[in-house]
Amino acid sequence: MLKQYRHIQVAIDGSKEADAAFQKAVAIAARNDADLEILHVIDTRSFQNVSSFDSAMVEQVSKEAETKLKEYHQRAIKAGAKKANYTVEFGSPKTIISHDFPKKKNIDLIILGATGLNAVERILLGSVTEYVSRTAKCDVLVIRNK
Template sequence: MQYKKILVPTDGSDVSIEAIEHAVSIAKTTGAEIYGVYVLDTTPYTEIPADGLWSNLKEILEEEGDNALHLVAKAARKYDVSFKNQVLEGNPEKEIVEFSEKIDADLIVMGTTGKTGFDRLLLGSVAERVLKHAKCPVLLIKQKE
């Protein structure tokens, strides 16, 4: 399979960094372009009034996103891989799937914590929902134990 566009959703976590490394390695081999994406998850904050408090919280989340996407840029530059970064806002799995379709991604590479049992039932998994709804292949990188 020849990949041209690889989407790498990141939140800056250790497992996201591992996913970035895998994506960059694949891109280096295939000549693909990396699309780093950070989703500002606004779903828990829908009840917060749109005043100074939300503005401050949004600034903090945007800074986290910038830091996470900096890791994509750093890895891509290190291996001379072309990349573009994008901050999105909304429900993470929905935004990731929609963005993958918008850019016509050939592959999504993302980390998963590998939660099982009650934790998985309670929290669900963004990666699992992306895997279920994405129209392109999804490579899940499991967190090292």
């Protein structure tokens, strides 16, 4: 018997793989008449190396993310997802994507692309996708390509 998903989360990071994950998430949400939560996490580690905390820079990054997510939201609605929302979060992508956001929104399926950091960062930090697929409490679908 196939599980029917009600609350689907898709993580967007601007990569081609994330776009493919988005397309798959929209199709699954439309087929299941499910809520689609489009999520982008701004990694706060990227601001740690800035010598003086520049709130204007954070605001600009946040506005750009919001603009991009609005576009994804419109695409989702056009493609048949009836209940789509988008959220920009700040913090650790691993923790937010795998634990915090799913708990807050009662997510039963996480969809994300098989993207990662560059090779050195993957060795030192580990892939977000790998971490999410290993630790999330709900089902995880990793999209490798279109």
